[in-house]
Amino acid sequence: MWYWLVPFTQAGLFALLLLLGVQMFRLSREGVLVHATGDEQTHAPGRNENQAAKASNSRYRTELFTQLHILAALQERECRSKGLDRPEMTTIVGSCAAAWLYGAGCALCDESDRHSKTLAGLVAHIVSRKTGIDRVEALSVIDELTASGVHLACFRGGLDGARHWREHNHVPGQSGLCELIAGHTFI
Secondary structure: OHHHHHHHHHHHHHHHHHHHHHHHHHHHHHOEEEEEEOOOEEEEEOOOOHHHHHHHHHHHHHHHHHHHHHHHHHHHHHHHHHHOOOOHHHHHHHHHHHHHHHHHHHHHOOOHHOOOOOHHHHHHHHHHHOOOOOOHHHHHHEEEEEEEEOHHHHHHHHHHHHHHHHHHOOOOOOHHHHHHHHOOOOO
């Protein structure tokens, strides 16, 4: 009975290899392949430039969303380990997290996207899921960032922390959300 396993596995692998070849041929005939030279991209003649821009923008937003989720999870874990996850602190931690993550988003995105409504909406979505505060509240913190010294300090900490994280894969303590909350609020 077991002696049939090897030929069936080989036949399955051959079928997958054949399917891969057919798909590659089909994609090359449609002109979907992107040829990259340095920083600029040139597309095959059959490709619609508008579709290419949408795909690139979508990939960029997904990458930014992923990076912000990672940073939010790291800061959430740090706050939880230091006891800042109590229910009575949800509003303080959530509003400071919105300012911190918005600063991190500004550091990680392109210059043209900094301080945009899209970035603010992305940050508000992540913060509302991670901390439990309302999206509208998170957006109001972002809109009125300079009205509060605590939120402004968290924003600057997010900028510095994300820049450092991008190069060294960790956020230094003085730029971390937990340290900023403890140093700038009365808790």
